[in-house]
Amino acid sequence: MDAKTLTPVVSTKISPQGGLDVLSRGEVSRLRDASAGGLHELLRRCALAVLTTGSESDDPRAALERYPTFDIEVHQQDRGIKLELTDAPATAFVDGRLIRGVAELLVSVVRDIVYVSSEIEDAAAFDLNSSEGITNAVFEILRNARVLRAGQEPNLVVCWGGHSIKRHEYEYTKLVGYQLGLRGLDICTGCGPGAMKGPMKGATIAHAKQRLFESRYIGITEPGIIAAESPNPIVNNLVIMPDIEKRLEAFVRAGHGIIVFPGGVGTAEEILYLLGILLHPKNADLPFPFVLTGPKESAAYFEQIDHFLRLALGDEVAKRYKIIVDDPVSVAKAMVDGVELVRRHRLDSKDAFFFNWAVEIPFAFQQPFVPNHENMAALHLRRDVPVHELAADLRRAFSGIVAGNVKEEGMRAIEQFGPFKIDGEPEIMRALDALLQAFVAQGRMKMSGEYKPCYRVVAGADLPVAAPAA
DSSP states (O other): OOTTTOOOEEEEEEOOOSSOOOOOHHHHHHHHOOSTTSSHHHHHHHHHHHHTTTOOOOOTTHHHHHSTTOEEEEEEETTEEEEEEEEEEGGGEETTEEOHHHHHHHHHHHHHHHHIIIIIISSSSSOTTSHHHHHHHHHHHHHHTTOOOTTOOSOEEEEEOOSSOOHHHHHHHHHHHHHHHHTTOEEEEOSSSGGGTHHHHHHHHHHHHTTOOSOOEEEEEOHHHHTTSOOOTTOSEEEEOSSHHHHHHHHHHHOSEEEEOSOOHHHHHHHHHHHHHHTSGGGTTOOOOEEEEEOGGGHHHHHHHHHHHHHHHOGGGGGGOEEEESOHHHHHHHHHHHHHHHHHHHHHHTOOSSSOOSSOOOHHHHSOOOOOHHHHHTOOOSSSSOHHHHHHHHHHHHHHHHHHHHOHHHHHHHHHHOSEEEOOOHHHHHHHHHHHHHHHHTTOSOSSSOOOOSEEEOTTTTSOOOOOOO
16 A cells, blocks of 8 residues: 555555567667656556556546656566566555556556557658558558457457546447447457446457457557547457557558447547548448437437538538448447448458558658647648548647647646637638537536536637537
């Protein structure tokens, strides 16, 4: 028990099993390096997020405040490596032994941090200043994490949605996951709670009923978000991508279809990212099932989203997604039908089942966006550019709000300089402001506590808001 926090803690050494046999001396040294150029602090934050699986806080600083003396050290030994945990959360242990699933996720943390640092960022093997180089890097990270399976039929459905959702919305995500699982579909999410956990939970029951024992529950996250959205306990394959852009590309490249449940700004960011890609002229004929769904109580939420998308991007955008309310069976059937179209297209185009090489993702979508005050103010949120480019900048606007809400860097910037200013075409700004206010009113910005906006919509914020389309 830590004397300062009175929180039960455990100190121990563990030998990782599977996926992480040996590390070089240089890799171990960097993992233990606590200086600005080292990896120790990143390892410590991500490891603590895994060890606090099931946390109900979305403040990335909460875990470190609760376990201030937590530390993790990597030791190279004659039979491999050992991880030394100091003052780790006792909830990650049973009778003094680290829970097996938590141990596996901890291995994933070390694996991905080491691989990204040594093979992606420091090596010259990938040109991260080119679109092809970034896509190759995403492929290699997923392959190294054993996410990509050759010889398997397309069956991976990506589920997006909020970590802060109502109970009836969460129950609905489980029902959809159950129907997907009955049809042999595996689940990939952002790995956290809420709409990221529900589909996996529903699918586990369905997979058990169908006697499917090698099902995949893939969680894809990134260092800036994992501390706020710790992996849920069902994730059996965790991948930590270097940044949000590579995380989003990984979803689109690895998945065979996407379902969106109710959420907040992070969910809106994901929707705009995918639509920006699907609206690109080179992807006009690319089949990709995209369903927005929720219980009947969430119908107004999707009306707001649909209204905003049509206003900003034009009515044609609605052809790229389907809204299904309160019907899990129809959602699952729509996804099965859509995945079959993807399968046929991949066969015809001789594209891989396990990685969508054919989809065009412009370099502008792949470049990491730094959500600071200057970059947020410089976003071009006007309809005088191609729709996929406007979608990309709208995605960046929501990304900045996500950073201000739950990412440590963004929260510090807001505390120091005040809210981000978002400016653009007045009609778009009015609709954006109405959408964001609805998110706040519905409690979709934070899991707990009073929400203090990290943004200020400048143009049109005080003007009357047009009513959503019927």
